[in-house]
Amino acid sequence: MDIESMCSRKSEKSYKKGETIIQEGDSIKEFTYLKSGLVKLYRKSSGDREQIICFALPLDFVSLLSIFSEEKYNYSVTALLDSVTCSMDLNEVKMLANQNGRFATGIMQKINRATDRIILDFLEVKQRRLFGRIAYILLYFSKVIFKQQTFELPVSRKEIAEYIGMTVENVIRTLSDLRKDGIIKIYGPTIEIVDMERLERISDLS
Amino acid sequence: MDIESMCSRKSEKSYKKGETIIQEGDSIKEFTYLKSGLVKLYRKSSGDREQIICFALPLDFVSLLSIFSEEKYNYSVTALLDSVTCSMDLNEVKMLANQNGRFATGIMQKINRATDRIILDFLEVKQRRLFGRIAYILLYFSKVIFKQQTFELPVSRKEIAEYIGMTVENVIRTLSDLRKDGIIKIYGPTIEIVDMERLERISDLS
DNA sequence: ATCAAGGCGTGATAATTATCATAACGAGAC
DNA sequence: GTCTCGTTATGATAATTATCACGCCTTGAT
Known part of the structure; x- marks a missing residue:
């Protein structure tokens, strides 16, 4: 059981450019990745400004931060281009991960790679x-x-x-x-x- | 099998304040967490400057970025106070994670929480x-x-x-x-x- | 059609931050 | 001891960045 096959039996959603996919504060019920398009992950900071965390490409997970550790999203996701996401029920994913170590380490590796990328890019920009x-x-x-x-x-x-x-x-x-x-x-x-x-x-x- | 019990049969190392625990570029052979003390994770940026990524407290993982996805560390770790680390063989951890989904999701959750913390703190500082x-x-x-x-x-x-x-x-x-x-x-x-x-x-x- | 709102673009000025210089002090090397 | 070297500290100045002000253009609403 891998992501691809799991996705095939799960729900796809389409978003027009500019539409919001995830709203900061939403409770996390699904595990989502981007099938096509381009999205931004961002956070509302004090004083109604926004801070963009990163951009996500097809096959990138949109569920990154807070997933597996929080109950609510602490960031928002909006489509920059027309996009299609693929979502699976988070509890199912968690159950599957608990039962299947290889599946779990696969996800782990992918999420880690993404968050590492974010951190390294932040450092690059910062300097x-x-x-x-x-x-x-x-x-x-x-x-x-x-x-x-x-x-x-x-x-x-x-x-x-x-x-x-x-x-x-x-x-x-x-x-x-x-x-x-x-x-x-x-x-x-x-x-x-x-x-x-x-x-x-x-x-x-x- | 949890982290605590696994640690009990694994290698502890002590470091004096100022000693380097991990050097950027080292190949990743062990999975390490901090048992006591305080360390900094940092990266050498262009022009022999350094950028500190975060600080790690007891029970925090020192193996964060790149672990599970890279072969070599892309950051260094140095003790800010006298510190003791606990290390397990990375391959053993990987095997265990592959066999035991609960163990894998446990690690995943902890690493995610730590990297999320880093990203959110970066955003806080940045604004x-x-x-x-x-x-x-x-x-x-x-x-x-x-x-x-x-x-x-x-x-x-x-x-x-x-x-x-x-x-x-x-x-x-x-x-x-x-x-x-x-x-x-x-x-x-x-x-x-x-x-x-x-x-x-x-x-x-x- | 007209209006409002928001993105783009530019200049002038103010605020913030970096750079350079200098000095006191303590720790470690010899 | 004495001599570096690195850290802390402070000031003067230069460079960088933010803020404010304005105008143009496009888009969407009425």
């Missing part, structure tokens, strides 16, 4: 400044998410700001500066990385 | 500025680690800086400012929180 952070997230979208030099940004400038921990104005300004320096091109919502090496250097040099 | 961050970490030491208003700081100012992502000078300056405002007292390495409410207000107001 950079504005320019380095913007370069880092552009490279992230280009290399990890879209695997292309030209892509349509699935997030607003505000959401970038919420991920890297800066203000919207500075995100916008920095993108403009990168454009003025000929490192990227901006066509409305799509971004083209023109000078990949220079962007990488900026990301490395903080 | 604050210098003063708020210093207040937050002082409250953390006071409430979580020592459960006292007066305690001996187990970390240097530099290490505080490495945790909250600021410079040493600003950490020192901010502690001085809090002292001048009568919120804390500093006797060499020990700190007394005089005005807990004010410190909490500073932590909340960022």
Whole structure:
């Protein structure tokens, strides 16, 4: 019994871009992963601001934090692109995990990998400044998410700001500066990385 | 078979304050938790700086990130106080987890709780500025680690800086400012929180 | 069509933080 | 002992980032 086969007999749900999949405070009843699309995991912080924790791609678990240890979600999930999730009853998953060690360690490994990734990315972002952070997230979208030099940004400038921990104005300004320096091109919502090496250097040099 | 009983027949090691328990890059052969003392988990970032990921208390796992998913540690662990660790052979733990679902979910739950804690603390720190961050970490030491208003700081100012992502000078300056405002007292390495409410207000107001 | 709201973009200014310099002090090496 | 070296400490200055203010454009509601 693996995730794939379990999923086949479980419930799929579709979400339009912008729809909320999980609301902070919801009780955790299902174990969910993303089948297609792109979502953001985020948290409401004091003063009605939001902090984006990470983005999740197809086959990533959406049930990460708090699952198996809390009763209620301490983060929200919203679709950035039209998305399909696959959910299984959490109690069934827990029972299965208790009965089947291999299944349990499989899940464990996958969740750990995801949370490790979050922590390591936080550290990467933290050691950079504005320019380095913007370069880092552009490279992230280009290399990890879209695997292309030209892509349509699935997030607003505000959401970038919420991920890297800066203000919207500075995100916008920095993108403009990168454009003025000929490192990227901006066509409305799509971004083209023109000078990949220079962007990488900026990301490395903080 | 639970962690406690498994530990009883496994190897304990003692470390003096300052000794390194795990070195980034070491291959992961054991599953380790802290029996007594206090340690820091940290990572070397570019430019021989270090970033502290978290602190671990007795009964916390020291094997967190990368374990079960990587072959080598991507972080280091060093004792901040004299510490004793308890280690089990990782392959044995994996085998046991594969055979025993309850054991596996138990570990899973504990690791998840720890990594969740790290992520949530990162978010808390991230949304604050210098003063708020210093207040937050002082409250953390006071409430979580020592459960006292007066305690001996187990970390240097530099290490505080490495945790909250600021410079040493600003950490020192901010502690001085809090002292001048009568919120804390500093006797060499020990700190007394005089005005807990004010410190909490500073932590909340960022 | 018109209005309101929100995202994008830019400039001026203020606040925050980093960097550089310097000094006192204690611990460990020799 | 004495000499480093690292930590704590403080000030002056520079760099970075946030805040405020404004205008443009698009989208959705009425």
